[in-house]
Each structure stands twice: as structure tokens, then as C-alpha cells.
Amino acid sequence: MLRRGLLGAMAMLPAMPALAQGPAWPARPVRTVVPYPPGGPNDIIARLYAPALTAALGQTVLVENRAGGSGVIGTDYVLKSPADGYTLGIVDGGSLTIAPHTQPSMPYRPPEDATLLSVVTRVPEALVAFPGIGARSLAELLDLARRQPGRLNIATAGAAGISHLTAHFFRQQTGAQVEVVPYRGAAPAVTDLVAGQVQLLFADLPVILPHIKAGALTAIVLAARHRSPSLPDLPTTVEAGFPRLLAENWYCAVGPRGLPAPVVQRVSAALKQASETASVKDGLAAQGAEAAWTTQEEFAGLVAAESATWRQVVAASGVKAD
Secondary structure (H helix, E strand, O other): OHHHHHHHHHHHOOHHHHHHOOOOOOOOOEEEEEOOOOOOHHHHHHHHHHHHHHHHHOOOEEEEEOOOHHHHHHHHHHHOOOOOOOEEEEEEOHHHHOHHHHOOOOOOOOOOOEEEEEEEEEEEEEEEEOHHHOOOOHHHHHHHHHHOOOOOEEEEEOOOOHHHHHHHHHHHHHOOOOEEEEEOOHHHHHHHHHOOOOOEEEEEHHHHHHHHHOOOOEEEEEOOOOOEOOEOOOOEOOOOOOOOOOOEEEEEEEEEOOOOHHHHHHHHHHHHHHHOOHHHHHHHHHOOOEEOOOOHHHHHHHHHHHHHHHHHHHHHHOOOOO
């Protein structure tokens, strides 16, 4: 009897480590933090992904907004959360590749303090013009800038962000003598551009797409390697002879440093599945954006390359966040 009891107890031993590991992730709802207020592009992207991720993970995925510091405050909150997979972030690429070079002090160090999961959305920057200046292509615009130096002002959709840095990058790459005029957000910049108070603007395609389609703004060029399905007739900077003049805003999924490998694998697979769903693809396409998925290695390479580019632009322009 005693021997049978010992054998029975020993037979149970292999199952004990699995029990000690606790329930499989996720065992409760997962929060995705957005470091900007509700209603903006980052928030829209996260809320498009949330239902698809809920279906892929079998647990509710919630969206929580923690705005401030040009995305730094919410991103810092994510990176300082417990590395258990229950607090992730859907953040803009600038929080990882631009803010570290423009902010006087940073509470986190990318990419060391983050688990880079995947890019989830790509949003190209487009250069648009007030129709009254008469330029309809980049060649015509640069000719106008050469003939009338100092006449053209290029607005930016916020200080020290990708729109602002792309304006300086444009000047560095093309030699165009245009005055950079920072605005506090895309909305007031677009308003003044439509009214002709400024003549040019680099902005996320979704922000300006309705104005382009309405004829209120002239699309000049897309700062990307490939044309956008939303504006298939709009040439890229690569086609126009400026292959380095690239400015693609992107949004990504990140977690705290040290996320367990099984969690990373599960999240990566869920993000890939979500990026391929019709609701996400069509919802983003309606905004002029594109669903995306990358491996961790591809994502890390993108962060390194973009950080190097924007570091050089900041150094040359002297742009700093307020």
C-alpha cells in the first residue's frame, strides 16, 4: 500500500512545475496605453486594433489614454510597468526616435528600457501647398523657392515633432530657402495653410487627405519610398530625386523591458493576426494609413536607423522641445 502510494505521488511530480507557473497569459484583461489624448491618430489606431487583439488573445484588450510631454509621459508609464504583459503601449515612433534628441531630459532610454514588439501602422508625411502659389510638383516648388528666396513659409504640426523636423530636413536636403514656422498642432497649421497665411506644410497624410481631395490644398510630394494607396498619383521624394528625404510616421507596440518570451511570442502573433483583419486594414486605409507588422529584429533596426537620422537633423537645426 505504502509503495503504491509513493509511486502515485511520484507520478504527480512532473505536473507540479506547470502548476507553479500559474495560469497561461493572458488570464485577465490587457491594457494598451496611448500616450496622447482621445480622438487623435494614436488613439484611433489603438482603438481599431483593440477588438482584433481581443479576438486573437481571447481576453479583453482595453485602451487607456495617458497624455503629456509629447508622448513621453505615457510611454514612460508603460516602460516602468510590471513586465507581466498586462500593460503594453501603442505609441508613436517619435517617442522612441525623436524625443530622446529633442527633450532636455528623458525618463527612459530607448531601446534599452523597452521590449520592442512590432510596428503596427505606417503613416507617410506629405508636403502640401496653398494652391495660390501655383506650384504643383516638387520641381516647380523648388524653382519658385530659388527664384523668390524667403517668400515661402513652411508650417509645422507642432514643435519638435516629426512635422517640424521634416521641415528642417527638407531645407537641408533640397537647399530651399523657406522659413520654418512652428504651430501648436496640426489643426491651426492646416487652418492657416488653407487661408494662405502660410504656403507649405509637412503633415501626416490622414490629417490633410480630406483637404487634398476637396481641392483646398495641393499635394506636392510624399516623403516615402513607395506611393500611398490613398493617393496613388502622388510621387514620392525618391522618385523626385531625393532618396534620403524620407519621413514616415509610424506607430508601434511596446512593453516594459524583460517581458517573458512566451508573452512576447503570443503578443507578436496576435499583432500579426490583427494587422491582417479587414476591420483594421480598412479602418486605417480610410484614414490614409497602412496596417503593418514587423519582427522584433526588423523593429529594432528601424529604431536604430530612424534615431540616427533624426539625431543628425536635430544637431543641424538646433530644434529642441519646449
